Amino acid sequence: MEDIQEDEGLVSPLVGQTVTISAEVSEVVGPQEGSAVAVTGVVRRAFEVGVVEDEFGFDYDDGLFDDADAQNYIVAEAVDPTLGDTAATPGA
Numbered sequence: 296m297e298d299i300q301e302d303e304g305l306v307s308p309l310v311g312q313t314v315t316i317s318a319e320v321s322e323v324v325g326p327q328e329g330s331a332v333a334v335t336g337v338v339r340r341a342f343e344v345g346v347v348e349d350e351f352g353f354d355y356d357d358g359l360f361d362d363a364d365a366q367n368y369i370v371a372e373a374v375d376p377t378l379g380d381t382a383a384t385p386g387a
Contacts, residue, residue: 310367314335334369337369338367340367341366
């Protein structure tokens, strides 16, 4: 996802769209680190932890998402560890 983050021309058409991506988990917030998962959800622009906490009723540990501030993100609708080797598929 880092390569996509760096090229706004790749991200802009995806904002508001439902996509499925796959990657290895590098930071544990849910599934085990190192597991390959496929995530399906809506792409959003400019992550702000306070906005996400308010919208979804979460209360994250302070500093948990400092690295993600203002980055594009996906609001996951589904996480499937059995599809971890599928390619990134817009609109899937």
